[in-house]
Amino acid sequence: MTAIDRFRYDGKRALVVGGATGMGAAAAKTAAELGAEVVAMDYAPVRYDVAHAINVDLRDPASINSAIDQIGGPVHAVFSAAGVADGPDLMRINFIGHRHLIKRLLDNNLLSSxxxxxLISxxxxxxxxxxxxxxxxxxxxPDYAAAQDWVSAHEADGIIHYGFSKKAINAYVATQAYPLLKKGIRINAICPGPTDTPLAQANADLWLTFAQDYRDETGSKVHTPEQMGDAMAFLNSAAAFGISGIxxxxxxxxxxxxxTGAYPPGKPIIDLIMGRAPLP
Known part of the structure; x- marks a missing residue:
């Protein structure tokens, strides 16, 4: 296999969950350009060409099970990209549904070595x-219902919010690297900076202004979905064979x-990392 081949997806099926818009659509298009057969799942309609589009509602485990049954073969790369900013279904859409979907893929032997x-954190x-x-x-x-029960039991504690859903993704990736690698499967996530997606546009005052001072100082711009799709495509490619759990x-x-203090005005994000600041 040549260096270029390791980045490509020829002969592989890529499953993109949340593939209708934003980073998911960008990842799907990148994977297709690299040779993948793309299966896109979403609650919203997929309005670009893919090999197969499947409706799925991550709020409903039965819908997830039905969607998995429609894939029609093994999956070589999973891009878990669906998410919302808030609301009563936040944990189910941002994490619990994704975890259930991955577990169903594993239980059905659709993810091979x-x-x-x-995932997107x-x-x-x-x-x-x-x-x-x-x-x-x-x-x-252990399962979808138990996870939702846990969330319901802790809602009054004020910990269930967008930030907690993303913390759950990070911890999930870190804890699953070892057991999945024993099956020959890698798992990672990306942590995007402010990115111009429909979800971010709906929360523009908070999300797209974050780190604006840093962008002004460095002459950089708000990220594009394509930058995130490319990063995900790299992590799911054979070129990233040694990377898992990050x-x-x-x-x-x-x-x-x-x-590191190289950018001293960055204190707000350090407070975030150290748990000294509330998360959005």
Whole structure:
């Protein structure tokens, strides 16, 4: 296999969950350009060419099960991209549904050795290590219903929000790297900086203004969905064969520059990482 071949997806089926718009659509299009047969799942209609479009409602495990039954063969790369900013279904859409879908793929032997999974986290999920005991308690829930029951039991505590859903993704990736690699499967996530997606546009005052001072100083712009789709395609490719269990920052270096003091005004994100600031 040549170096170029390791980046390509020829002969592979890519499943993109949340593929109708935003980063999911960008990942789907990148994977297709690299040779993949793309299966796109979403609650919204998929309005571009894919090999197969499947309706799925991550709020409903029966819908997820039905969608898995329609895939029609093995999956070599999973792009878990669906998400919402808030609302009563936040945890089901942002994490519980994705975990259930991955478990169903595994139970149905649709993910073979050599396959890979990439989820989308967020800067809002950084500092998850500071909340590890509670996250491990949540991740220990054995199924969809138990996870939702745990969420319902903790809603009054004020911990169930967008940031917690992304912390759960980070902790899930970290804890699943070992058991999945024993099956030959890799799992990672990306942690995007502010990215111009429909979801971000709906929360523009908060999401698209974050780190604007850093972008002004460095001459960079708000990220595009394509930048995130490309990063996900890399992590799910054979070129990233040695990478598993990580959440990869795609933020122009804002976080690391702030953490090291190379960019002193970056204190707000450090407070976020250290758990000294509330998450959106």
């Amino acid at each position: 050599g396959s890979a999974i990439c 967020s800067v809002a999920g950084m500092g998850w290590e500071n909340d590890l005991p509670r996250l491990l308690e949540f991740l220990a829930t 959440t990869m920052l795609v933020d122009y270096g804002h976080t690391m520059s702030s953490l």
